[in-house]
Amino acid sequence: MTDTCASNVATFIEKRWPRHFTSFLCFGRSLRMERAANSAILAVPHRRSSQLAFRGIPSKGATGNAEATLRLYGGGTARDTLLSQQPAPKPFSPEEPAPAPYGAPAVAGPAPAAPKFNLHQLRLKHAREQPISMVTAYDYPSARIADGAGVDMLLVGDSVGMVVLGRKDTTEVTMDEMVHHCRAAATGTSRALLVGDLPFGSYLTAEDAARNGVRLVKEGRADAVKLEGGGRVVPQVRSLVDAGVAVMGHIGLTPQSYAALGGYRVQGRTGAEAARLFEDALALQAAGCFAIVLEMVPAEVAQRITSLLAIPTIGIGAGGGTSGQVQVFHDLLGLYDQKVPKFVRQFSKLEQPMRDALAQYVHAVDARAFPQPRHTFPISHEHLGDFCRRVGLPPPQTPPPPPPVANNVVADGLRDGARDGAAPIVDAHAVSISTNGLTPTNTAAAASTPGRAAVALAGVGADGRTAPQVVSTIAEWRALQARGVVPRGALGFVPTMGALHEGHLSLVRLARERHERVAVSIFVNPKQFAAHEDLGKYPRTFEADLEALSRAGGVDFVFAPRAEEMYPRGPRGARLAPFVDLEGADVVGEGAARPGFFRGVATVVTKLLNITQPRAMYLGQKDGMQCIVLQRLVRDLDFDVEVVVGPTVRAPDGLALSSRNVYLSAEERAAAPAVYAALTAVADAYAQGERSAARLRARAAAVIGAQPLMALDYLSLASMQDGQELEGLLGGSTGGEDAAGVLAAIAVRLGNTRLIDNVVLA
Structure with a gap:
């Protein structure tokens, strides 16, 4: 020759x-x-x-x-x-460090685009004995994420049948399905080498292998293919290579033939088995494979086989002595609900955060908190009137002067939803929805959306529950705890001041999803009202509140003490009057504008937590600073309680639901959405790069100033980390106190009503 x-x-x-x-x-x-x-x-x-x-x-x-x-x-x-x-690999020396891995930050200058990782790059990396990373990907999102993370190779494995399609094994996966998933993954891949699996039964003969391998490359846009087996598939490998298809081998545990191997068991545990694995590896190498996967092989055997081969080995359950590693995308991220193999390390557990995010979406839709006005497309009043005339509908009412609404709001209720004076729309960033926590809020907002309010207040609970048990004294509550009727440390607790609306009910539903027993407190706390505020006329609708909770379902207990029960007087009228102090809370910013408020809230919450002893407390984000204060209270005073903050429920026009909305006249209610519009303008400016606290406050003042019925009390810009007021340039020389986000909180006087609201700037 x-x-x-x-x-x-x-x-x-x-x-x-x-x-x-x-x-x-x-x-x-x-x-x-x-x-x-x-x-x-x-x-x-x-x-x-x-x-x-x-x-x-x-x-x-x-x-x-x-x-x-x-x-x-x-x-x-x-x-x-x-x-x-091709140039020979340049040896590394202590004086000249190795090139930075893909994804490492550049020292100076713009980062160059990452080159395509091809077989040439693979051989160079193997020659330099640099570890090779490989992850499965089954669709555009997973491929795009893994490719962007710097993974060297992506495998569209036939494990798609189990982790994506929910089947018991990989044998049902068809060639059509593999082509479909390969093409989807290829769309999300720009850098990594994309390898597609030939599924069970698709390479029975050399001709089958060549035809289906070419199809996976041509139609699925894969860079290479993988097939399982040792010496028995050498003809198929040669046929693929001769057809111009790059081939990766796979020996050890071969999932497609797991039944013939006696189940999912380690391969190569005896000397004879290990030698056969090595002979299979040599045969695949000689046939033209560019790499070989070793699955569930003893680490010592895999390391020795690797040292005797001239091509890379990719291990899965084969120890750290192989040339590289491959893992399943869903295993790495904790997204597979079946048994996790021993060789898997879950680098994250994303299923619960994803479930929580979707639950927030469901909750926001259920509370009519999503979509909000900024998520919709407007039509002019004239064109809407023309449409109504054409279809025989009554003409629309003349709208109030439209407040400015930002097109791109980063810090809406989806991030932080605490606002005072809104109707059923929920800011869906937090986990629960309670627009009333302990802050005076409004029931009237529910009236602004009668259809939704009627459903929320008149619907029968899905679990068939009727009226909750009302407890009015601490002694009675503790007696129920002693008998085991009220569980200790397992209760979901929603503190309110009554005058319940959809915000409270949506929060109750969320607590019900997570706890066997749910309790709601109804207590108008006198310690958080200043002398000039509306304690005497604050809405007290206890019977209506009980009816709403009964019809909504899901509430087991209502703790409704009197003021004398929570703050008892001593003999002869003398009392020590203990309270929970908050250092510096009333000095600047929002605290200075609400003197005594946060101390009163901290005191009553401390008492309620000691009495009810819940597992989790559900607060509404409508009063954002209150949420920050109570989270700090629970953390620093070592309460064994989870604080769950839910998004603000809003009306379709953006007004946050609040018990005080009932005070608004029709004219005032029409102007009230300007409160949220002012916050939206601030958030929009922040999203566009504005960091001056003074100019952000001026944005809000301009919107409120355009409403003749309104007067701005304050716009606070505070750190989400500790609630401290921020001045100057946000994110500048502030020492990083706004790294956790900035709470933009507003208070507005509208007639005789004070409305509060907030968004988070991040």
């Missing part, structure tokens, strides 16, 4: 025989495939020589076939040709 050349072959043919046909005739594969099959061997001579010594083959003749192939086209040795085609 070493004397054969294209001209010799051409003597048997009337016209000149093409060179690639000559190579196929002489060596069973094309010149390009011959070079690819031998390049790794020639690039890593120490591994090749150790392999040959193990097999008893003289190293001199090891590359004879490759040498002959390359001599056929112009002379020179295989090593000379390969080294001329």
Whole structure:
């Protein structure tokens, strides 16, 4: 064969025989495939020589076939040709550190686009003994995320049948399904080498393998294919390689044939089994595989096989001695609900956060908190009137002057929803919805959306529950605890001041989803009202509140003490009057505008938590600073209670639900959405890069100033971390106190009613 050349072959043919046909005739594969099959061997001579010594083959003749192939086209040795085609790996030295891995920050200058990780890059990385990373991907999102994270190779595995399609094993996956998922993953891949699995039954013969492998590359846009098996699939591998398809092998546990292997068990635990694995690896390497997956093989065996091969090994459950590692995307992120294999490390557990986010969405939709006005597309009043006339509907009412609404709000209720004076729309960033926590809020907002309010207050609970048990004294509550009727440490607790609306009820529903027993307190706390505020006329609708809770369902207990029960007087009228102090709370910012309020809230919440002993307390984000204060209270005073903050429930026009909304006249109610519009303007400016506290406050003042019925009390910009007021440039030289986000809280006087609201800027 070493004397054969294209001209010799051409003597048997009337016209000149093409060179690639000559190579196929002489060596069973094309010149390009011959070079690819031998390049790794020639690039890593120490591994090749150790392999040959193990097999008893003289190293001199090891590359004879490759040498002959390359001599056929112009002379020179295989090593000379390969080294001329690609630069040799540059050795690393202590003085010259290795190149930074993909994704590492650049020292200076713009970061160059990451090059495509191809077989050439794979061989170079293997020659440098750098670990190779591989992750499964089954669709556009998973491929895009993994590719962006810097993964070297993506595998569209037939494990899609189990982790995505929910089947019991991989044997049901079809070729059509693999093509579909490969093409989806290819759309999200720009850098990584994309490998597609040939599913069970798709490569029974060499012809089947070539046809389906080409289809996976052509239709599925894969860069390479993988198939399972050792020596028995060598003809299939050769057929694929000759068809121009790059092939990755897979030995050890082969999931497609797990039944024939006796189940999902470790392979290669005996000397004979380990030797067979090595022979299979050698056969796949000789057939032209560019890499081999070793699954569920003892680490010592996998390490030794790797050291004897000239091509990379990718381990899964095979220890750290392989050339690289592959893991399933859903296993790494904690998204698979079945048994997690021993060899898997869950780097995160994302199922519960994803479930929580979706629950927030459901909750926001249920409370009519989503979509909000900024998520909709407007129509002019004239065109709406024209539409109504054309379809026979009554003409629309003349709208009030439209307040400015931002198009791009980063810090809406979806991030922080605490606002005072809104109707059923929920800011869906937090986990629960209670627009009333302990702050005086409004029931009238429910009236602004009668359809929704009627459903919320008149519907029968899905669990068939009737009126909750009312407890009015601490002694009675503790007696129920002693008998086990009220569970200790397992209760979901919703503190309110009554005058319940949809915000409270949506919060009750959320607590019901997470707890077997739910309690609601109804207590108008006198300690959080200043002398000039409306304690005497604050809405007290206890019977209506009980009816609403009964019809909504899900509430087991209502704790409704009198003021004398919560703050008892001592003998002869003397009392010590203990309270929970908050250092610096009333000095600047929102606290200075609400003197004594947060101390009163902290005191009553401390008492309520000590009495009810819940597992979790559900607060509404409508009063954002109150939420910050109570979270700090629970943390610093070591209460064993989870604080769950829910989004603000809003009316379709953006007004936050509040018990005080009942005070608004029709004219005032029409102007009230400007409160949220002012916050939206602040959030929009912040999202566009404005960081001056003074200019952000001016944005809100301009919106409120345009409403003749309104007067701005304050716009507070405070750290979400500790509630401290921020001045100057946000995110500038403030020491990072706004790193957790900025609470933009507003208070507005509208007639005789004071409305509060907030958004989080982040």
